[in-house]
Amino acid sequence: MKVDIVTIFPEMVGAALATGIIGRAIAGGRLDVAVHDLRDATTDRHRVVDDVPFGGGPGMVLKPEPLFASVEAIRAARGEPAAVILTSPDGRRFTHAEAERLSRLPHVVVLCGRYEGVDERVRQHLATEELSIGDYVLTGGELPALVIVDAVARLLPGVVGDEQSVARDSFARGSLDFPQYTRPAEFRGLGVPPVLLSGHHREIERWRRREALRRTIERRPDLLKDGVRDRDDAALLQELLEQREKGAE
């Protein structure tokens, strides 16, 4: 997969992507990321990327010319992208389902906003979609771009060592994770659920599924509509809901 990121902080974005699993994916050629300095697409002596808003008001707005020029240079050098994404709090929410969709595209461009916003003509005539990583306001689109690239890249074949673990990820399943324990079996008087030490793999699977569903009911009931996989799940869920009703009495 090819990804092009347009930013006024290329060092920040480059450093984050050089690290860890994503860094290894890029070094191994599974992911082709190019980071572009928006100022390289300016034509004036001072490399200006922003200006005051028409109509007045506080803050600065990213100018259209450098963003259009940057994407045109990317098109010429790297080919026509399947999506041009603008990171924005006004965008559609970026979810695991969106990450899966993007991971099936061969080439995406991500435009990082800065300042108070981006000229509306960029949204309407350059970006093909706007994505938000959540309902809070950041100082720029660099962290959202990194979040999107990280979540998408780990879905590409060979990027995360264990393919099975990616398929079993909580949001891929539609429920939260089950509780995990590691050694020691007793820590400061705190034990581990005995079933996990029992070696009974079927019972361990059933316990994990039950605990995952229990957590999901308690913390994220909104996820449950997609998280019930089969009749076993439905039975576990029924059991948990009945237990909860009793507990509430």
Ligand code: 4HQ
């Ligand atoms: N910003 N999800 C302001 C965000 C954001 C978000 C990006 C801040 C764009 C101009 N982007 N700039 N939340 O807060 O994507």
